[in-house]
Amino acid sequence: MSTRPFHHGNLRAxxxxEAEEVLRQDGVDGISLRDLARRAGVSHGAPRSHFPDRQALLDALAERGFVRLTALVERALGVEDPVRGQFVRVARVYVDFAIDDAALMELMFSSKGSAAPEPVRAAAGRLFHVLDAAMGDADQTDDSGARERFTLLFAATMQGIAALVASGRVPRSQGSVLVDDAMAALLTSELGVRAVTRPGV
Structure with a gap:
């Protein structure tokens, strides 16, 4: 257990x-507002001033996860490189996040579409907007559906690779090779050709 000092205004953070720490150690079932209050050294009712119930806390964790992953993706895209090099970097940070924070990643994608709270939907939307922008100018293609399918297939593929590594089915080094192979296949596929308008594939 970690006890972190706080001052008025930062109890939420x-x-x-603390919830992230519990999530990594014990999974989502280990999280309770009462336990978090104990870990933070506050009364058991104090968390409810920020999170009315446990689900509100889980939603905030999911939103935070999307914000963090989006920042990592943006950083990976900040290096000038042809599109394949950038997408490989993005894929690697995506997979690393999904391996190192597997329980958080599962929580982020546990709410189904429109059933997710608006802040979570907005944070997820920003991630997929960044991925979409990495493909190049949308005005250069008349197939917006291909772009959406490409981003979804990218996410599904990278999360699948991460699951193989996290489960011990493949070593992390092989997972890195699979990332490279997957991006080569995705970018040169018929779908990739229709979706990605930037040169350098």
Missing amino acids: VLLD
């Missing part, structure tokens, strides 16, 4: 930090 402390609770989220």
Whole structure:
């Protein structure tokens, strides 16, 4: 257990930090507002001033995960490179996140579409917007459906590779090779050719 000092105004962040720690150690079933209050050294009712119930806390964790992953993807895209090199970097940070924070990644995608709260939907939307922008100018293609399918297939493929590594089915080094192979296949596929308008594939 970690006990982190806080001052008025940052209890929310402390609770989220503690919740992430519990999530990594014990999974989502290990999270309770009462336990988080104990870990933070506050009364058992204090968390409810920020999170009315446990689900509100889980939603905030999911939103935070999307924000963090989006920042990692944006950083990977910040290096000038042809599209294949950029997508390989993006894929690697995506897979690393999904391996190192597997329980958080599962939580992020546990709410189904429109059933997710608006802040979670918005944070997820920003991630997929960044991935879409990485493909190049949308005005250069008349197949917007291909772009959406490409981003979804990208996410599904990378999360699948991460699941193989996290489960111990393949070593992490082989997972890195699979990432390279997957991006080569995706970018040169018929779908990739229709979706990606930037040169350098």
